[in-house]
Amino acid sequence: LFSGAARRVGASRRKRRNPAKMPAVSKGDGMRGLAVFISDIRNCKSKEAEIKRINKELANIRSKFKGDKALDGYSKKKYVCKLLFIFLLGHDIDFGHMEAVNLLSSNKYTEKQIGYLFISVLVNSNSELIRLINNAIKNDLSSRNPTFMCLALHCIANVGSREMAEAFAGEIPRILVAGDTMDSVKQSAALCLLRLYKASPDLVLMGEWTSRVVHLLNDQHMGVVTAAISLITCLSQKNPDEFKTCVSLAVSRLSRIVSSASTDLQDYTYYFVPAPWLSCKLLRLLQCYPPPEDGAVKGRLVECLETILNKAQEPPKSKKVQHSNAKNAILFEAISLIIHYDSEPNLLVRACNQLGQFLQHRETNLRYLALESMCTLASSEFSHEAVKTHIETVINALKTERDVSVRQRAADLLYAMCDRSNAKQIVAEMLSYLETADYSIREEMVLKVAILAEKYAVDYSWYVDTILNLIRIAGDYVSEEVWYRVIQIVINRDDVQGYAAKTVFEALQAPACHENMVKVGGYILGEFGNLIAGDPRSSPLVQFNLLHSKFHLCSVPTRALLLSAYIKFINLFPETKATIQEVLRSDSQIRNSDVELQQRAVEYLKLSSIASTDVLATVLEEMPPFPERESSILAKLKKKKGPGVVPVSELEDGKREGGELNGGGDRGPDSSTPSPSADLLGLRSAAPVSAAAPSAGSLLVDVFSESGAGGPAAAVNDDGFLRFVCKNNGVLFENQLLQIGIKSEYRQNLGRMYLFYGNKTSVQFASFSTTVSYPGELQSHILTPLPPVEPLVEGGAQVQQVLNIECITDFSEAPQLNIKFRYGGALQNITLKLPVTINKFFQPTEMAATDFFQRWKQLSQPQQEAQKIFKANHGMDTEVLKAKLLGLGTALLENVDPNPENYVCAGVVQTKSQQVGVLLRLEPNAQAQMYRLTLRSSKDTVSKRLCDLLAEQF
């Protein structure tokens, strides 16, 4: 076998000699019997023949071992060696251990060696034998014969059982550091100690030996240094402080190697590269520590790293691939160290450029390693931009590399280098790659695309397009998490709902569409089909027929979802009621053998027949927004990759992560959303009664309310602002970093607002400051002095600020709160509208019907009245409406309006300069789902402002 291997290495030799036919004579004291046996085995034509031959041999050996005649050392060795061979062929061996142990006490090296080899390979911790083995080892260790000592140490290192540790843990450190120990013994002792330390750290006490072990880094002998580094690296990882001194020693050793000419280290030069393995190990040891604090040591190290980078640019000293491989092994290790330090921008960028060259190298191995290494570089803020410049090359690699593991690396790198500036391009490339991607990596690719699309979505129609494309291209690999997520996002963002309905409607037109598409389509049209119903091409019936055409091809869970969509249709579009009831009534539904489907059909049919429009509208109201939380997709990707495999950007300590991904520490296992419908913790205006009272405090500690949808943190809280017109407490703003909660109280023309700033990350915010500004002339209308806050907000901490408000005269604009802070070096700037509105200064006024209408008539001048007619945005539930009107601050007057469906309210707005009486009338029209809102007050600006504010509330 080996002659074949040798052929390539030593081609010149082959010319001189023909490969011999076996059985060959091996060197030294060859064992002819063994050679014959081996060639017999090799000549076996079948597995059966091989087993037969082996059984014959085992029987033979067994009889020899059991025989009366005492075997001599040579025979024992021969048989033990045969057993070893049989074992290595994959057959279990259950005898011969004792004979092997006997060989240990032989004085012949070859016999002893076979004995130890057998034990190393075959004995684990059979305690009975271990005692005998330990005895033999003890003898060899004290023999002062270096080859015997090495064999004994190898054996301890290989078996490494607790009994052995107990017997030898005290002895070995002494052997390791003793001045008169031979170098080869030191090497074995170092590795032996490492094994014992890993297996039984409690038995290996390094205390007194620490400094002498560290000084092995200075040993004259390179082999000793090579072996000792493995031990020191392990010890440093466990006790970094005690072994700290190894840093400066390692740096100076490295420096001597790196700066030496290739001839200096004759024995340890490999294809003109001085001590490549030792260099790699030194660089790896340094990665156990932060950058050296001592300026001189650090300077020397930086010099080494620069030299290594420089050497990569020099012309090679040999054309042999071994030369460049050895050189590059050191280079990659140096780059790992540079990335580990993540503190030298200059070196990071140089490393990146070097890797960039490798991306185009003809050696696949180098391209693979460069992609892998760059992935970690992408997560450093110093080199992120430099990595991004290679985007075209990486995309090209994704398209053209012939090796799937290289393509996988390219995909990982694209994921790591993605940010807002290149997200569209990268997502598009990943999508097109998905069409041809290997099946083994598709699911992971799908998760990555979904995460990037969400994380960097600036406009959510792009996000919706991307996810629908994902389902179209790789529907089978789109897990539940992905399609749950797109629904959560569409429900939470009303700006994208119409677009989503339109797009999903179009996607469903395809003759064959994936079941996941049907799920998303059913859900979205059921919620928002009304937004496209105006177009005759997507009229309610067309929508329904389209969905129903897919019904019979779908699995039970999807059918169940579609049935729910149908009942929602009945509410959205009364004209579809008859058709849908017909479907529900059909035998295939109402008598379906699946319990869930049958139950839904029966219940929905009944609901649609007996419930009034109002009840139906309430029961089937649009889904309330989902609480923001970590994307469950991310959790899935993390789980899939397992710890340690995820690119650094996602690791717990990832430096960039906090800002962009999910900004928090570990979340519990329940952070993955089980199902959209189980998730209805309505936090918004849908349930103002419950949200108003105890919410502020509990919302602020709601660890699940992470913001997954990372929109830009700009001043876009109109939505948040309007939510507070009818309530005083709640979460005003939230992104991945910061949550701002408010709690406010008002009396007369005065108010007090408590602002709670919660740092959601584990990192401190620096230079934290807040200011209030007043657009236009607002300042003359209200006063809101803001006391300073502490400039540092620790990770996970919450700071509070109190804002005292005084209303001078009525006002229309809202004051703006500006928050600035530094998070991981980046300045964050957030501007929010503070929900201070004129209605907050209402005093409720109770009055009888006659009083009300008398005053109503008094305020009959055109400018005193403001009126709006608008479509209901939420359900028209009486209790909800009443709660909102009370939240407004006015008195809700019962039995005043002759029409009991209408609501009338009265109140006085208290400002410092004057009091403004206000009357309000709200007339709902349930059939048309419309309201008419009328406000009359003694001041036109107040009427107008209140009307504007309130029109958004119902």
Place this chain on the structure above:
Amino acid sequence: MIKFVLMVNRQGQTRLSRYYQPVELGKRAALEADVVRGCLYRKKEECSFVEYKDFKLVYRHYASLYIVVGITESENELSVYELVHNFVEVLDKYFSRVVSPIMFNMDKVHIILDEMIQNGHVVETNHSRILAPLSALDTLAHS
């Protein structure tokens, strides 16, 4: 660290295996078959590092012999790749005087490997020092 070293022929039969982390005997055959499958059928232009479960395989191919090394994350792929070549060079240097397939000299190949890698760590890379114990042995045998 290095988890194991395998020497495999073109037919996928293990010729030598050395484990530096305990693997049950029953599982070795399956692992070896799996690992070999992962490497043997790779094309020349594919890269020599293969991700396998939670570790990596580094493999090198010499005519009819494949050497596969399992390594953990903390090991440098290229340095292991060259370590394999260094090992082959040592074997070549030692066995060049008498042509002998490794199967007939399993013990010697083991000695050489043990001089180079102990407990999953590189201990010696210098050819003459790796061969020192064997040379001593040969002198003994001839005298």
